[in-house]
Amino acid sequence: MTLFGLVRHGQTEYNRQGLFQGSSDVPLNETGREQAHVALDTVPPVDWDLAMSSSLSRAEETARIIAEDHDIPVAGTEPRLVEIDWGAAEGNPVAEMEERYPGRAFPGRETTQSVVDRAAEALEDLAEQHPGKNVLVVAHGTLIRLLLSGVTGEHLPSIPNGTLSLIEVEGETWRVRMVAGDEVEFPAVTVPRDRSPRFALDDLHLRPQGLEPARD
Template sequence: MPTRIYLVRHGATELTAEDRFAGSTDVPLSDEGRHQAAALAERLKCDRLDGIYASPMGRTIETARIVGASHDCQVQVEPDLREIAYGRWEGRTRDEIEREFAEEYGAWEEDPLTTAPAGGESGIQVLSRALPVMRRIVQSHRHQSVLVVSHKGTNRLLISSLLGFDARGYRDRLDQSPAALNILEFANDVRARLRLFNDISHYDPLPGRCAEQRLSRWWSQPIQGDDGA
């Protein structure tokens, strides 16, 4: 049996609904986020979980506790699974940042892997702390199944790196909805395959924003040479 990682993004918060950057801002789940997590708990209640890990933020710990309530595991906090720190962008909406820090935001949109907001983190910095945690979890739970609850950016960076994708495009090409389920299986400590990605079928009937609004602006830009015909 391969090692199975249930990699989950935390449920929705009020800042999620407002499209605000909240990497290092500790905000609780909204009522909608709790419903999303409860729906995922119902989905996974018959699956075996041999361990539960979460970033230290309130929204991830609460999600992990809700999802793992029917399993005999304590939530173990891993500080290095936390979200990207957005520095002076924290708490601001995307539109505000585009207006006030246009040059900085443009550079970050172009290459979020090596570029960071003032006072914040780049994607490389996130990977340098989060990847060793993931490897340690896999090593500690060989041939077992583990729930890992983290964040939108951190999850996308981890998946890109583990699968050998160009992580510079993680914001353009990968999405993570609130309380989304990803399943990764490891043949050994480093060889991973993706079995499920960004699945929200456990709460799909609930209202939500369209995927395009959660991706970077690059996704909605017109294709060069497209005249709209």
């Protein structure tokens, strides 16, 4: 079994201003760096074997801060864990773009299922590479929430900056243990690897527009 700690990166100026951020490479602001320093302060301690992040700078810097504070080895980045690509909405105000494109049907945006599929694939590969280890992964709010929602079948709330969620992966079995710092107890979900897509949000009756936070 591999335990993954999924941390949402700290705040950026796009977050603060209410702009769609997605796959744009926006750095942390000072508040975001402070959030990184305290990200693990209010959750049960775990002996993390390694830390890694998505390849976007806000996640990479958050991981580096946490790793330095807690003496965790850094193992690089994983491009499949970058945030959803909002297409034409990126860099624009949330309210304006949602009014212009009902249902968030932004030109060029990535599908919800694509985000879940690549995130699940990345964690599966990391679980194979690090069996029995505790792996801290800094990623992004929408990606984390969609992945956890796909596993649990629940409409999970927005993931705040600098919070920790826990998910266990053992072979084809997945179990969510914590969501944004709150301990939970969801049943384990077994998904065969030859299933495509792995976690079908439509099969779980999850409405994509209901899963996405106001911005990320």
